[in-house]
Amino acid sequence: xxxxxxxxxxxxxxxxxxxxxxxxxxxxxxxxxxxxxxxxxxxxxxxxxxxxxxxxxxxxxxxxxxxxxxxxxxxxxxxxxxxxxxxxxxxxxxxxxxxxxxxxxxxxxxxxxxxxxxxxxxxxxxxxxxxxxxxxxxxxxxxxxxxxxxxxxxxxxxxxxxxxxxxxxxxxxxxxxxxxxxxxxxxxxxxxxxxxxxxxxxxxxxxxxxxxxxxxxxxxxxxxxxxxxxxxxxxxxxxxxxxxxxxxxxxxxxxxxxxxxxxxxxxxxxxxxxxxxxxxxxxxxxxxxxxxxxxxxxxxxxxxxxxxxxxxxxxxxxxxxxxxxxxxx
Ligand code: XMP
Numbered sequence: 001x002x003x004x005x006x007x008x009x010x011x012x013x014x015x016x017x018x019x020x021x022x023x024x025x026x027x028x029x030x031x032x033x034x035x036x037x038x039x040x041x042x043x044x045x046x047x048x049x050x051x052x053x054x055x056x057x058x059x060x061x062x063x064x065x066x067x068x069x070x071x072x073x074x075x076x077x078x079x080x081x082x083x084x085x086x087x088x089x090x091x092x093x094x095x096x097x098x099x100x101x102x103x104x105x106x107x108x109x110x111x112x113x114x115x116x117x118x119x120x121x122x123x124x125x126x127x128x129x130x131x132x133x134x135x136x137x138x139x140x141x142x143x144x145x146x147x148x149x150x151x152x153x154x155x156x157x158x159x160x161x162x163x164x165x166x167x168x169x170x171x172x173x174x175x176x177x178x179x180x181x182x183x184x185x186x187x188x189x190x191x192x193x194x195x196x197x198x199x200x201x202x203x204x205x206x207x208x209x210x211x212x213x214x215x216x217x218x219x220x221x222x223x224x225x226x227x228x229x230x231x232x233x234x235x236x237x238x239x240x241x242x243x244x245x246x247x248x249x250x251x252x253x254x255x256x257x258x259x260x261x262x263x264x265x266x267x268x269x270x271x272x273x274x275x276x277x278x279x280x281x282x283x284x285x286x287x288x289x290x291x292x293x294x295x296x297x298x299x300x301x302x303x304x305x306x307x308x309x310x311x312x313x314x315x316x317x318x319x320x321x322x323x324x325x326x327x328x329x
Pocket of ligand 1 (some may be wrong): 324
């Protein structure tokens, strides 16, 4: 069985050698726990679930069944990367579920931020549970729980989502497998690097569970969501080109639900603005703003207004937290 608790004197995993040693221990532990049974994993493509998937592939290969749910609120290229890395490069048993219409239809016309989050969370569980019910002979459910999740849940800060809120008929079928639960985030990243995961997966900035849905304030429409996705992709490209990827803690775009007048090729336009937010923090309770170089600002404005349909204006959010939160919803 894997370790239940993080030992108090455990050496922090800060080098590839320490990561290798952890991986080898976990492979033995996972093989002992799982035997010849099957294990199911919801693979979002985030750091924690990706590292769990890569560990399980090494340990039990085809006995792992990964389910990647595309809820339509992922960043540009993410579902493709999950499929390429895990199915293409690691030969994982991966079920890809295109649930885009299902999510966006449910979210149509919903303006309340909490209701949007609720629908996204519930629908995700429904889609995953549907897939789980179709599978036979799966005894284990893997999760990317990490040590801070356990500390926070013990401290009463947030509920530890054991079995991810799955319905009882599903949750009771599985024994949990949590191979990174004694690790801090930086250690999970070190292990991910040692497992050969690409750096843009391992060093990803934080991304909220409801995804781009919270960056498309108010009722989500497909065209405005596309404008969020395209502008986010341009922002990431330009931050990478400017050497800021991995240095700035989090950066993203928001496309609010109002329009303003502009002019393009001598004709009037009436389009959305795109808001850029780039922030730094250590504890997420307090956040400072990254001040961008004038050349970078000019490039972002030029590219986003010419390449993203529906955008005629770019605004920069220089508000710290407090008084603003990081996300808009
Ligand atoms: P706020 O907006 O609360 O965000 O200042 C703080 C950090 O948390 C991330 N965030 C979320 N992460 N599910 C997540 O997994 C969520 O619903 C969620 N909401 C916010 C946010 O991106 C920021 O890094």
